[in-house]
Amino acid sequence: MAFDIVVVGAGPAGLCFARSLAGSGLRIALVERQDEAALAAPADDGREIAITHRSRQLLQSLGLWDRIDGEHIGTLREALVLDGRDRDGLIFSPALAGAQQLGWLLSNHAIRRAAFDEVATLPDVQLYAGVKVASVRAAADGAAVALDGGETLRAGLVVAADSRFSETRRAAGIGASMHDFGKTMLVLRMRHEATHAQTAWEWFGEGQTLALLPLHDPHVSSVVLTLPPRQMQALLARDDAALGADMAQRFLHRLGAMEVAGPRCAYPLVGVYAHRFVADRVALLGDAAVGMHPVTAHGFNFGLLGQDALARGLRRALDGSVPFWSPSVLRRYERGHRAATLPLYLATQVLAGLYTDDRPPARVLRKLALGAGARLPPFRRMVVDGLVAANDGGRSRRRRAGA
Template sequence: MNHDVIIVGGGPVGLCLARALSGRGLRIALVEQQPLDVIAAPAFDGREIALTQPSVRLMRELGLWERIDADARSPMRAAKIFNGLSTHALEIGSDSREHAELGWLVANQVIRQAAFDALQANIATHGDVTVIAGEAVSAVDTGAEAARVTLDNGTVLTGALVVAADSRFSATRRMMGIAADLHDFGKTMLVCRMTHELPHREAAWEWFGYGQTLALLPMNAHAPSGAHQSSVVLTLPAHEISALAALDAEAFGANLERRFARRLGAMQLVSTRHLYPLVSVYADRFAATRFAAIGDAAVGMHPVTAHGFNFGLASVETLCECLTTALREGGDIGALNVLRRYESRHRRATRPLFLATRLITEIYTNGTLPARLARNVMLRAASHLAPFRKAVAASLTG
């Protein structure tokens, strides 16, 4: 089966790349090991994605944004950073004259659904994307003339370019012999939705506690009850979080109330709970012979700066621009110079914040007394530095 581009991974980034390339005169194959009904109707997985303004712009261009109901898009107008038991917070607001909000929060499965629906609409118009669902990749072989992808069922796909979009633990990247800087923080995240008595005022919280990290992502009101609602992210050692996840809903709500020091009043669980290991990844290379890595297969971020999916969309946009330029100039989209141009641009866009995020997490999760005191001093000083607050706001908005 001959194609121009073979995308491995049908998550939101892979779907967005297929949608972005559709209509450009390319034959595209999208391979996903999950069955088609799971891709077409993804289930709630607890994750709420913080979208920057550039990400929203790209989603509009790809036809995703208008497919997301307004009540499923929650504005984030401010961010607060707490340290320990102090009630003082570093507060960041939007510094943009164009946008009143720092960004938007949308559930992961809602984005996936919108991306799949937008792709299906393009397939109906252009007929240039073949979705191969329920099949895993067993081998990848790239050479000077072509790339070959072998599926578990024995089918061989050939093309000019293979793109890995199959998670931060990318098997495709490993098949290409590309190593990655993988950092396991030894912690697990629990994510869920909760209602609470007091309003969040559309502000996100990042709370570096002693022995735990709490995040609060402000959501629109809980539809059935009208109560204030947020997505809660709690990070703890794996053995502690497993016990917490096993509590019944009432005991879990009481436990989270205590962890939030009742700053939100009474809290109640209103969704399923989901656990994710806390691991960051940065691939040694984003490009090789007739191969490119995008999304988490290239850069898997620690969630503290909320840039994971935003970097994924940025990789889609950058790779598309490089491939489009090659097509316009009559070149080979799988040529190494084309792919290295993508790699260089995406590395410049992601490496500084990736390293800064690692540094932030190391400083703000250090439980020693000197580190705790230093963090309080740093946050209070930063509160009085307008350029610093503007820089943080610019980072959050993208």
């Protein structure tokens, strides 16, 4: 079969990209190893995705936002960063950027379902689900993706959206910097006595990192705990009652009693940054290009930005005089997406290293960093601006300046 584009991976990034090209006239094959039933009703993977204002706009324009049930949307009003047993921490308030809230929290399975439902309506997208890729060939004269069943899909461009451990990236000969933090992250929905007040917590304790993400119900949050793998295994072996009591203790009972209210989902922490985002007839998207450590909550936000940039670039080419798969078109995407992601990727690696290291110098640095952040309102404003900035050309900042 011949297509214009073969997208490998129908995760959030691949699906959003296919949706972004709706009506462009490009014929797209979407190849996914999970079967169609799993895509149509994705399992709850425990991830609650913090969404920036810009990402919300993109999800609205793609038609996904309206497909997500209100119970899967939490309000992220402000964020609090705590160190050790300190009661006071660094507060990131939306007021610093003249906004009402920092962002939203959406359940990842709800995003995936909405994206699948949206793409299922598109006549130009053909889904190959429950299929394994046997080989990928991409060169200046074209690309071909051979499937395990024997069928070969020919295309002008192959897009790799098959996760941070992308096999398509490897098949295209593109390497990646990978950093294994040697830690496991547990995400777990929990019910707690006190209200979360729509505030996210990032809490750096000794030997552990905790986060609390406020969900729709004021007494339910997503708890995120990072531990060395062996300690995590021991924790996961406990029953629900013991796990609830353990978590309440870890949170120093600041939320009162806590009980398990969702599946236990554990993820190895590995940061990945591809050496290149494009090659002849190949482009990388989503985590296949940039696999962020979740501490700064930006993986999917970057995935959304990237797919939007690539889709816009291809549309511009269709309106112009160069083929959509031209090296110049792909290189422009690469330049833009690298500039948009590399600074935060590097900063996140440093931050994640600093906050998961309990040797005395790191503890001192942490205190200094939090203290400096508290004394330097411009720093906090910069962080908040990054979250609330929409594609409004910085209207929120101008509003504030004019206020």
